[in-house]
Amino acid sequence: MQCRLYLITPPSLDLDSFPDLLDKTLAAGDVACLQLRLKQADETPVADALILQAAETLLPIAHKHDVSLLLNDRPDLALTAGVDGVHIGQDDTPYAEARQILGQDAIIGVTCHDSRHLAMVAGEEGADYVAFGAFFPTSTKTSSTQATPELLTWWQETTELPCVAIGGITTENAPTLVKAGADFLAVSGGVWGYAHGAEEAVRAFNTLFVSTDES
Numbered sequence: 001m002q003c004r005l006y007l008i009t010p011p012s013l014d015l016d017s018f019p020d021l022l023d024k025t026l027a028a029g030d031v032a033c034l035q036l037r038l039k040q041a042d043e044t045p046v047a048d049a050l051i052l053q054a055a056e057t058l059l060p061i062a063h064k065h066d067v068s069l070l071l072n073d074r075p076d077l078a079l080t081a082g083v084d085g086v087h088i089g090q091d092d093t094p095y096a097e098a099r100q101i102l103g104q105d106a107i108i109g110v111t112c113h114d115s116r117h118l119a120m121v122a123g124e125e126g127a128d129y130v131a132f133g134a135f136f137p138t139s140t141k142t143s144s145t146q147a148t149p150e151l152l153t154w155w156q157e158t159t160e161l162p163c164v165a166i167g168g169i170t171t172e173n174a175p176t177l178v179k180a181g182a183d184f185l186a187v188s189g190g191v192w193g194y195a196h197g198a199e200e201a202v203r204a205f206n207t208l209f210v211s212t213d214e215s
């Protein structure tokens, strides 16, 4: 399976201008899913009402481009907003509770840091994907773990369950993770902060997915 782009929103966004930017960005190339991840500067969550307003605004844009919309952290709000699923970390709602809230059809992904054990547990519980990271330095999130590409290769040799790589991923360092076996690359700053704009970033990631797959 060719690696695909998993887009994460900027931690804060302007709902006047961001919808148009998102529409153009998703139109620029293949994006598997979008995660709505709103955080205060200190990484604490923002108010529920703001999350729901953002989800309501972004959902039709994501679906216009056949992109699944996942909500970060909150399966309860994901249910209310009617999005396609949730991403939960080790300090968020436990997987079993998230699945009970959202049902079997929802997409539920789990943060596994650099841990084979956490990934095996999440897979056995029924997660739809596991996420490893951070792979590279990032200013988007204070990450206490450092994952290595060998973890992706091990996962590919171990199971069919998809794995997502995250953390400081750019078009420059992405090929290493693609070659190692990442099914998805989760990217925030590498797209929204790309020097030539977010649309060009989506094009550049998709070009490298094809070229790396053929190499």
Ligand SMILES: Cc1ncc(COP(=O)(O)OP(=O)(O)O)c(N)n1
Residues within 6 Å of the ligand: 035, 037, 043, 072, 073, 087, 088, 089, 090, 091, 092, 109, 110, 111, 131, 132, 133, 141, 164, 166, 186
């Ligand atoms: C795809 C993906 N992987 C990991 C994370 C990090 O989740 P978490 O550890 O819960 O940290 P916060 O994102 O909540 O700060 C993620 N959001 N998405």
Ligand SMILES: Cc1ncsc1CCOP(=O)(O)O
Residues within 6 Å of the ligand: 008, 133, 134, 137, 138, 139, 140, 141, 143, 166, 167, 168, 169, 186, 187, 188, 189, 190
């Ligand atoms: C949410 C998260 N979890 C581990 S690193 C990270 C930040 C991803 O953002 P960026 O792609 O800008 O490093």
Ligand SMILES: [Mg+2]
Residues within 6 Å of the ligand: 072, 073, 087, 088, 089, 092
């Ligand atoms: Mg979280």
